[in-house]
Structures are given as structure tokens and as C-alpha cells.
Amino acid sequence: MKRILSRLACTIGLSLASIGFAYAAININTATPGELDGVKGIGPAKAQAIVDYRSKNGPFKSLDDLKNVKGFGDKSIAKLKGELSVGGEGTRK
DSSP states (O other), rough: OOOHHHHHHHHHHHHHHHHHHHEEEETTTTOOOHHHHHTTTOOOOHHHHHHHHHHOOOSSSSSGGGGGGGGOOHHHHHHHTTTTESSSSEEOO
């Protein structure tokens, strides 16, 4: 019985960890086009535009810097604020 409970606790822990990972914001300064494309509201063209802008101009200092990337305005940035970050705790590459 202890063995079963131990496995169950481990499985639940891994499941909860993956849920937390799935909801972590994506760092636009380190993300690949594929990772950015996985964000709702960003397709392949916008993902590549973010990476191209970052390569040419250096890292983003804030999400508002996305206004300098073709296809992003105040409304789209506001919708993406919970999905994206420019670095720091709780982010993933």
C-alpha cells in the first residue's frame, strides 16, 4: 500500500509541476520561433519577426518594446502580457 501511495504522490507531483511549467510565461529574449509560435495570438510570421528584431536590436527591455515589431500594437500586447515576459523569475526559455 505504501508503494502505491508513493507512486501516486510522485505522479501527482509531476503532473502539477508540468501544469506550472505549461503556464509559465515565455521569455521573448530567449525563446525560439517555435516556442513563440506556440503562444496563442502569435503565428509563425510574428514569431520570426520577434526573433529577427531581437537579433538586430538586442534584447527587449519590456513587453511594450514589442510595439516596434511589425504586427504588434497596444491591444495585442495587452492580450499577451500573461503569456510573455522579458526575463526574471517564473519564466521559461
